[in-house]
Amino acid sequence: MGREELHITVPSLFRCPISMEVMKSPVSLSTGVTYDRSNIQHWLESGHDTCPATMQVLPSKHLVPNLTLHRLIHLWLHHHHHSSSPRSPSSSSPRTSYQQVRILIDRIEDENSEADRLDHLTKIVDFARASEENRRFLADFDHFVEGIIAVLSKSAEMEVLEPVITVLDLIMYQNGVKERVFSSIFRSNYQNCFSKICLVLRNGSLISKIESARILESLSLDAESKRRIAEKEELLSLLLHLITSENDPDLQDSVLSCLITVAVTRTVKARLVRLGVVRVLSERLLNPNTKPSTAEKSMNLLSMVSTCAEGRCAISEEKCAAAVVERLMKAGTEDAVMVLWGMCCVHGDRKVMDVVVKSNGMTKILLVMQSECEGHVRRMCAELVKALRVGYKSGEAAFGLGRYETKTTHIMPC
Structure with missing residues (x-):
């Protein structure tokens, strides 16, 4: 038994190709080969520009921690330590841990x-x-x-x-x-x-x-901590980059929640707009694969930036009103109505009004009014219908408002 304990078989995957010892801090080169950090650093610092195992010339000497392998080695060592020595009755008790x-x-x-x-x-x-x-x-x-x-x-x-x-x-x-x-x-x-x-x-x-x-x-x-976090160099641009570069819905939800939390001042909202947040949110809303929770948060952030002049300008110029109308009945309905109401009723943006009418937005707005929405949402919808009808009274035939008038007389604005 004692002799068996002296000969422990170490999985070859756990050995550093340089020292052949169990790795303490496994890191991978661009070739995909993993080494113990101290050994490969010594190799590279000695002037080599190749992978020791494959002898390929390295395009980069960047070392990527292999956390999965580190965890496996840790578990293996933990198991070996406990299996090779007798346990006392209290070795697994909470007090000892x-x-x-x-x-x-x-x-x-x-x-x-x-x-x-x-x-x-x-x-x-x-x-x-x-x-x-x-x-x-x-x-x-x-x-x-x-x-x-x-x-x-x-x-x-x-x-x-x-x-x-x-x-x-x-x-x-x-x-x-x-x-x-x-x-x-x-x-x-x-x-x-x-x-x-x-x-x-x-x-x-x-x-x-x-x-x-x-x-x-x-x-x-x-408010102070939100401001200070939002003002950190590159943080907002980095968070926005993650929404566009990473497809994981959980990451997108987490990033959007963070942005919603810190975007409370006009300065932060304007900075987000300059960084392209309206374009990013429009892409999320127009993407049919965007999950509902991500669409809701995207609409929420869009409604927040629509309260500043820079945000309204971007919404009008980038025609994201079509994305808002598209999601009107699917996710973030209240925020979507708030965006359209602000753009059409408060600021009378004719570009957005054009998009709403051409995107069959009138029908959707009328349907929202008949749903189980809050009273203030109904009132905004009623004002939207009125603004769109008044705004295009002289040209309603061209925009199809006459058709909405005849086909939706059973829907009474509240």
């Missing part, structure tokens, strides 16, 4: 090795995911939140930043955590945390991008 986590928390901030810090963070993420009780334990632990923010501020490694983001997302809605994270970032020397969150939004995994957007939304506790 909590004690281990206490030790990990104490080590994270002071750890000099990024590989060791990543190992500690991976274990804490697993602990947090296990149960609501574990998440409460982390949230209530003295200085844990502040310590994890310090790691976020100090680290430049994506493989460390991502588990930090995951931990924050997991515990953010525990009692008092949002306020503590808010205080640590806005009222301390850790405001560079926003640049690290932007880094994850730019280069992180899909789930890390979703978690980052949720964290930004959670930090928008008041």
Whole structure:
């Protein structure tokens, strides 16, 4: 038995091709081959520009953390450690697990090795995911939140930043955590945390991008914090880029929720318009594959930017009124009516009125009036019908308003 324990078969996938030892921090080159970070960095820093395993010339020396392989190695080592030594009756008790986590928390901030810090963070993420009780334990632990923010501020490694983001997302809605994270970032020397969150939004995994957007939304506790978040360099353009470049509906929903939360001032709305938000939202609304929740949030954000002059100009010029009419009966009905009402009734935009009539918008508006909508929505619909009829009274034959008059007399505006 003792001899068997001395000969452990290590899966070849877990060995670094350079050192042939189990990898501590697996990273992949552009060739797809994975190495331990310290070994491949030494190879590249020695002047080589090729992949050691394939000898291909590298178009880029960028190292991508292989988090999946890191997790598999961690699980394998954890299983080997426990299967090769007898367990005491209390080895799996909550008290022991909590004690281990206490030790990990104490080590994270002071750890000099990024590989060791990543190992500690991976274990804490697993602990947090296990149960609501574990998440409460982390949230209530003295200085844990502040310590994890310090790691976020100090680290430049994506493989460390991502588990930090995951931990924050997991515990953010525990009692008092949002306020503590808010205080640590806005009222301390850790405001560079926003640049690290932007880094994850730019280069992180899909789930890390979703978690980052949720964290930004959670930090928008008041008007001042919303303004300060929206004013961060490149943040708005980065969020808009994610909506257009990523097709994942969960990511789009998270990003849209974040933008809706921070777009509360005229300055932010105008800046979003300059960055092309009307075009982006119109594309989402016109895409038949856009899921209802994404369409609703797109319509909500569109109604928000329509309250500023820049937004109304973009809606008129880019003809997104057709997209609004298209979604009028499907998603975000109240916001859609508000956009059309503002453009046609309040500001008398003839371009938008043209599009509404040509897109069969009158029929849809009349149908909305007959649905179970709120009273103020009905009133806006009635005013829209009146504005469209009055606006085109002299040319109603050309726009088909006479046809609406005869076919919809049973629908009485309220």
